Each structure stands twice: as C-alpha cells, then as structure tokens.
Amino acid sequence: MLETTRERPVMPAVPAVQGRSAGAAAGNGDAAGTGTSRRRAGRPSAALLDKAGITTAALELINRKGYDGLTMAGLAKELDVAPSALYNHVASKRDVLLLVEDHLTSLVDVSDFSAAPWEDAVRSWAWSYRNVFAEHTPLIPVIAVLPVTDAPQTLAMYETVSKGFLDAGFPQERIVSSIVALESFIFGSAYDVTAPEDIFDSGSMAESTPHFTAAVRSASSGRALVRPADVAFELGLEALISGLGALRAAKKQ
Amino acid sequence: MLETTRERPVMPAVPAVQGRSAGAAAGNGDAAGTGTSRRRAGRPSAALLDKAGITTAALELINRKGYDGLTMAGLAKELDVAPSALYNHVASKRDVLLLVEDHLTSLVDVSDFSAAPWEDAVRSWAWSYRNVFAEHTPLIPVIAVLPVTDAPQTLAMYETVSKGFLDAGFPQERIVSSIVALESFIFGSAYDVTAPEDIFDSGSMAESTPHFTAAVRSASSGRALVRPADVAFELGLEALISGLGALRAAKKQ
DNA sequence: CTAATAAATGAATGGCATTCATTTAGTGCT
C-alpha cells in the first residue's frame, strides 16, 4: 500500500546513528544537560535510546566512576537525554543492573566445556566467572535473586555448564546443586578480591588473639607475588573440584 | 554568675533510665516524632543514646521492617530521638551496620572447636554462620571489606576458629586461606537461601536450554522436604571439608 | 568559676529514583 512511503522525506543531515555502540553524544546538537541547545520536547524522528545503548552507556559510566557514579541522572547525561526518558525503556534502576549483569555473564569463558576434561573446564570457567564479577560486586546481590528467565545470556551459560557436567558423567539430579555450590563460592570469592590488603590486621587487639595473629603473619610471609585472595580461591576451588568430582560415574565414552 | 545552680531544680520524676536494653520509648514524656510533648533542645541529664542501644534498636527495626526499613530517621524514631542525635555516637549509617554485624557474629556457634573433631567443628560453625547471615545478606558487602580491627566479636571468632585449625594439625601458613575459602562459600551460600523458589525456571526459553531444564527438573523431583539451598550448601561444604582436611598433618596428640 | 566538651534539637542541604503532565512523531485501521 501507499506509494511514496519509502522515500525518506528530508532527514536534516544526521545519518540517524542507531544502536549507539559506544562513546557518548552522537555528534549533533546535544540536549538535556551538557549545556547548549536543548532538544525540544516530543518524540524524536529516530529513537535516541534502546536497551543495548543503555547497557553500554551504563558499563562506560561504571568503568569511569564506579557503581556509586551509576545514577539514573548520570546515565541520562551520558546518553544525552533527560532522566525520565530512560523509563520508557527500563522500569527501574534494577532493570539497568540486570542488563549489565546479563552482558557481563556473556563474557564468562565457558569454552573449555566443549573440549577439555571436566576438571579443567570447571577450573577455567570458575576463574573467569570470579574475575569478571570481582570488578562488579555490587551486582552480586542482584544476580543471587535473579530469576534466570530475565537474563538470556545467563541462562545460556547455565545450559553450557549443565551439558558439561552431564557429559562428564554427573548424575542429573546433582548437577544443579553442584553448580549452585560452585557459584556460591565464586560470588563470595569475588567480594574477597575487593578486600583491602590489611583486612586481617588485628591492630591493638593482637595480644588477645595470638593464634589468629600468628596465622595471619605466616600466611603473608611468602606473599606479594600472588594476591591472598587468589591463594584462597585456588585452595577452595581445587577442594570443590575434587570433592564434587567424586560424584561422577565413570562415563564420557 | 547565678547562685542556685547545683540545686537540681526539678527533675520531674523519671529515674534516668540508662543503657536502654530493649523495648522502645523509656516511659516518660516522648520526643521527636511520636507526636506529644517534644523534648526541649540541649543536652539531657542522662544520655539517651549509646552504641549498645543503637545496635539493639537497629536489630529490632531490621526484624520488623527489613533492611529497606532501616533508615537513620527510622532508627531515630525507634529511639525516640532526633535523627541528628545519632551522629554524636556513630559517624555514618555504615557504622550502624558495623555494630549490627559485630553483634550478629557473636551469635555464630564456635563451641565445637573446643570439643569435637575438626570436621564436626567446621560443619557446625559453617552451618551456623550461614544461617545467621542468610537473614542479613545486606551486611555481606559490608563484612567482606571490613577490617577486623573494627569488629571485636568478629576478631574473637577468627581467633577461636584459627586455634581449632591449628590444633587439628593445619600448617600455619594455610590456615587463613582455608578460613577465607570457607567464608567465601558461606557468604555466597547465604545469598542463595534468599533466592526465590522458581529462580531456575527457564520459562519460555526452555526449549533452547534442554540440558539445564532437565537438570532443574530432576533436581526438584524429591524436594519440598529440604530446601534446594540446603542441599547445595551441604554438598559444597562436605566437598570443602574433605578437600581442605587433606592439608592437615596427622597431629592432634 | 570558667572553659571545654558532650549530647541533644531543629532546620537546612543536596542527591537520589521515580512519576506525571505535556509535546511530538510514527503506526495501524477503516
């Protein structure tokens, strides 16, 4: 129907930047916030926002200012838009965190599950998972309660990992519990990475806690090469791998 | 100036309740908030606030309204005081959370470390620790970064646990790492307890994630008697206990 | 006695997420 509909009438000049991969302010006249020449109210010809753009802008903001700097107002400014405009695309700030979480999950390395032995696959997956979220601990409370339905990339990760466990000979009814146990350890360990160096310094109460103080001292004797958090993570992970590995039946061909 | 200063002019009746163990509003004329007869400005004869009172009021408020309900204004009302009065005793809301954290840590059961075998002691400690903080997950980000100096009860717990590990024949330089690994698992698992029942419901994407969906289904077949979070915790904890236990030298007499 | 300090009130302050009325532009239906 309709003849000349596809003519693309005028389009002032701007090539209608879409998807807005990264980098702020798409060249042209800016709007709410930066200072010059507000955009006038009303729906613009080409949409300024979408979930992908919001996600990358949020990540950019987090990298630059940390999670304290991630505010709806700041995000809006990053996107050169009024804060209320965001609410046409997300229902709440938690929604933004969800978008970020799902994106980050896609960065977790699950590749070894299709090639390497189960132990090696779990090892590389767990290290990768921990390292990604160690930089994003404020997301952990969100993830922990997040129904997987709302996070397609997260669901995809679970699928790959589940299949890896099944192929390795795990009894089906133990797979979810095993993954949950590993994940719990991973999330807890991610926090650990962010702890200050001197977190175990007992200070003035050192005399009243001799055993602990001695243990802390001897733990840090051969340090500085590896972070304490890495030592603890390796220790716990290897314990989990060998403990959980014992559940396997000898399958896999 | 002014003669009759030491006469103790009136003192309406009240015996100057101090410490304020629990239960709100110490009987007499109330103040900021509740509605009737404000207390007049200026330092009162007997202090209305102290850290112990703030801690128990905070816990009361958390139990009643959850962590969202824990606001400085709400806490002040609970204590029948103006919000700004709190800042004479704590420097920030984070300080309040610290007080609560340290109190809760004193509830963790470490008794088995002086009696039972190492495995049993770790088991009961870990379950108790997880159960206490499962109800208080918003504290976990605080704990994880908390220098132990600021938390005497927490330090006391570490001392007991360290001694238990040492007595069980653990090499001193592995003790802290082992405890940290266990704690990481415990904190992560505490979150897990709060997750909704249907967290793993893959919903509309079930067809694209067959292995995971099947694993979830078979995990929940014999359920309802035990919570899934408990199964995962037990599995991981036993794996950690046997994995870490292998580090011990045969000592202990 | 007097200066310093401690502990309260009450009135800001500034930041925050979120909502709502309004404006403008595209879409679908007849």
Place this chain on the structure above:
DNA sequence: AGCACTAAATGAATGCCATTCATTTATTAG
C-alpha cells in the same frame, strides 16, 4: 486520507534519605 493509538522524548514536580550545621543545655576538667 484521516484518525485514534501508541511510542518516545522533555521538564517539572515529589518524597525520601543521609548528612551537616547552628544552637541550646548539661556535665566535666583545670
């Protein structure tokens, strides 16, 4: 073609929240 509906933007509230500051009153130290 026209018209109702919906989508996507602005801009101006709203209400909550932690925190600060000036002020008042009482206790304590010198």
